[in-house]
Amino acid sequence: MMNRRTLFGASAATASFVGALFGSKKASTATTTSSKFSSADVEPRGSKGRLERLPRQHLEAQHDFITGFRVFANRDMTSAARRRIAKIMRAKGIDPTKRLSYKEVLGHVGGDPLVAASARMWLSAQQINWKTLYDEFHGNANAYLAEMEATDNAGPGTLELNPDMYIPEYLTHEIHIQPGGYVGDEFAGHIYHYGTNNFFEGRNDQDELHIGLATAMPEPEDGKVVRVLDQGCSCGQLSVALKERFPDAEVWGIDVGGPMVRYAHMRAVDIGIDVNFAQRLAEDSKFPDNHFDIATNNIMFHEVTTEAAHEILAESFRVLRPGGVYYPIDFYTGNPAPKGVFSTFRQWWDSRWNGEPWRLDYAKFDMAAAMRKAGFIVNENGPPSRRGARRNILGTKPT
Amino acid sequence: MADSNSKRKSYTADFIKSDTDEAVFLGNPLMDDMMTSIIALGAEVWANRRRTRIIELLMEKEGAVTREMIEAYVPTEDEEAEMRDERDAFIQLTYGHIARTGEDQTALDGSAKTNPGKASANETDDDMTGDAGMGMGG
Numbered sequence: 001m002m003n004r005r006t007l008f009g010a011s012a013a014t015a016s017f018v019g020a021l022f023g024s025k026k027a028s029t030a031t032t033t034s035s036k037f038s039s040a041d042v043e044p045r046g047s048k049g050r051l052e053r054l055p056r057q058h059l060e061a062q063h064d065f066i067t068g069f070r071v072f073a074n075r076d077m078t079s080a081a082r083r084r085i086a087k088i089m090r091a092k093g094i095d096p097t098k099r100l101s102y103k104e105v106l107g108h109v110g111g112d113p114l115v116a117a118s119a120r121m122w123l124s125a126q127q128i129n130w131k132t133l134y135d136e137f138h139g140n141a142n143a144y145l146a147e148m149e150a151t152d153n154a155g156p157g158t159l160e161l162n163p164d165m166y167i168p169e170y171l172t173h174e175i176h177i178q179p180g181g182y183v184g185d186e187f188a189g190h191i192y193h194y195g196t197n198n199f200f201e202g203r204n205d206q207d208e209l210h211i212g213l214a215t216a217m218p219e220p221e222d223g224k225v226v227r228v229l230d231q232g233c234s235c236g237q238l239s240v241a242l243k244e245r246f247p248d249a250e251v252w253g254i255d256v257g258g259p260m261v262r263y264a265h266m267r268a269v270d271i272g273i274d275v276n277f278a279q280r281l282a283e284d285s286k287f288p289d290n291h292f293d294i295a296t297n298n299i300m301f302h303e304v305t306t307e308a309a310h311e312i313l314a315e316s317f318r319v320l321r322p323g324g325v326y327y328p329i330d331f332y333t334g335n336p337a338p339k340g341v342f343s344t345f346r347q348w349w350d351s352r353w354n355g356e357p358w359r360l361d362y363a364k365f366d367m368a369a370a371m372r373k374a375g376f377i378v379n380e381n382g383p384p385s386r387r388g389a390r391r392n393i394l395g396t397k398p399t
Numbered sequence: 400m401a402d403s404n405s406k407r408k409s410y411t412a413d414f415i416k417s418d419t420d421e422a423v424f425l426g427n428p429l430m431d432d433m434m435t436s437i438i439a440l441g442a443e444v445w446a447n448r449r450r451t452r453i454i455e456l457l458m459e460k461e462g463a464v465t466r467e468m469i470e471a472y473v474p475t476e477d478e479e480a481e482m483r484d485e486r487d488a489f490i491q492l493t494y495g496h497i498a499r500t501g502e503d504q505t506a507l508d509g510s511a512k513t514n515p516g517k518a519s520a521n522e523t524d525d526d527m528t529g530d531a532g533m534g535m536g537g
Contacts, residue, residue, distance in 0.1 A: 044470075045470065045471060045473070046473070048473075053473070056470065057449075057450060057469055057470050058446050058450065061445060061449040061450065062442045062443075062445075062446050064445070064449065064482075064483075064486060065441060065442040065445040065446065065486065066442065068445075068483070068486045068487055068489075068490050069438065069441070069442075069490055069494075071487070071490075072487075072490050072491070072494060072495070072498075076498040076499075077497070077498050079498070080499075113425070114497075116424040116425055116426075117424070117425065117434070119424055120422075120424040120425055120431055120434050121434060121438065121494070121497075123419065123422065123424075124431075124435035124438045124439075125438055127435060128435065128438060128439050128442060132442075145407055149407075161410055163408070163409070163410050163412075167412050169415075172412065172413060172414045172415050173414065173415040173417065174414060174415070174416065174417040177417045180411065180414055181414045181415075183411065183412040183414055184411050184412060184413065184414030185411060185414075186409065186410065186411055188411075258410030258411070258412075259410050259411060262410060279410075352422075353419050353422045354419070355417050355419070
């Protein structure tokens with residue numbers, strides 16, 4: 001299958017192209033339009049496998065630092081804060097594994113300098129992460145917008161944008177404090193992809209995590225997989241991996257963010273994978289009844305309200321065919337959910353300050369019960385979705 | 400927030416701005432801002448160290464270096480691994496003490512200790528399971 005790099009003959013653009021394109025903003029437009037390559041394919045530093053390298057050495061180095069800093073924040077600082085919280089709670093005669101309300105937790109540990117520093121450092125790195133990417137893509141907006149425009153109508157796969165679509169307010173905040181969130185910035189997909197990539201500490205450069213999720217995806221009992229739906233697909237990494245897992249199936253990725261699916265489509269075209277992306281809501285997907293054999297999503301439910309979660313489950317039940325499977329991948333909820341003071345503290349600041357306003361509601365949401373209510377036969381000990389997971393909830397639409 | 404070129408079709412929608420810039424963890428907004436500044440400076444120092452290393456590698460390999468060569472340079476796997484180790488050592492040098500000694504130097508009521516003891520490394524991490532490695536916030 002021909003991919004866009006081959007098509008344009010620009011597998012790794014020349015050094016002079018790099019210098020001219022990003023030497024100054026002024027040079028950017030002129031060089032882009034006069035390049036012998038397609039003016040659209042902005043890949044000045046080539047690719048590392050399927051990951052296009054960040055377009056400037058300095059930006060790549062900044063993100064290398066952020067990657068390393070996240071490792072430090074997630075391991076060293078988190079471990080120190082966890083030990084500190086345990087020590088504080090034991091000194092107060094309270095079991096640190098006890099489930100307390102977040103208000104109680106803040107009352108006990110919120111003022112501790114080390115605990116506070118652990119959250120502050122994580123959030124500061126997050127802010128720096130987004131700002132560097134925002135500045136890059138907006139500073140060279142013409143080139144990146146032209147790149148997306150050139151693939152909006154290209155294949156393989158299709159792109160459906162619905163700029164006048166109703167967007168529920170609950171989805172319009174800046175998720176993960178990403179500038180503009182998923183709906184408010186033309187480069188939401190670009191920023192999300194690179195900003196989350198360093199979150200995975202270099203272990204998802206080639207979509208390894210998403211390929212793992214797709215590999216673990218359970219099939220319907222009859223083995224028939226003709227259509228697959230990825231809800232809340234963001235920049236399309238799982239959708240692409242699902243197509244690779246089920247090459248004969250028609251795969252759809254839907255997301256509320258127009259810029260998200262636009263980037264997802266551009267990237268899929270670039271890689272040469274035939275996926276259909278559409279700007280649609282998971283709770284109002286517009287697909288026919290009994291249409292899909294598999295429906296899934298990855299870390300979507302903790303981004304939606306409880307009300308929307310019920311609507312999404314009802315819609316998922318509607319679009320799955322009898323015997324079809326539903327496999328929502330997210331944090332555990334209900335009884336298997338993490339307990340303890342440290343987890344509650346982390347959920348609190350993540351929710352309050354990292355743009356996860358529905359996370360605390362999600363922590364209380366009984367996913368298995370809600371799936372049963374929607375009509376699914378539920379297996380709470382379904383196959384694990386990823387390495388290190390013990391189980392995953394699996395729903396089946398009764399035949 | 401959207402493209403300033405009005406001739407282009409926009410696919411954005413209105414959004415609710417985060418108030419995270421107002422978050423105060425360290426008792427004073429200036430302290431929080433300074434922490435962000437210190438981490439941002441770390442990123443800049445590291446970016447320049449990495450660039451210096453690339454210049455050195457290019458000088459060794461090519462005998463000369465231009466800006467374009469620096470921008471285009473892709474380290475080998477061995478070079479990448481070497482720089483990764485150097486980066487992690489740099490981060491430990493600049494920030495590691497906060498994790499290592501913070502427990503020792505503050506009392507459980509948050510006040511400064513005058514005679515810090517040795518950090519305990521024996522506490523277990525068993526109060527949290529399942530969250531690590533997923534999502535964007537832990």
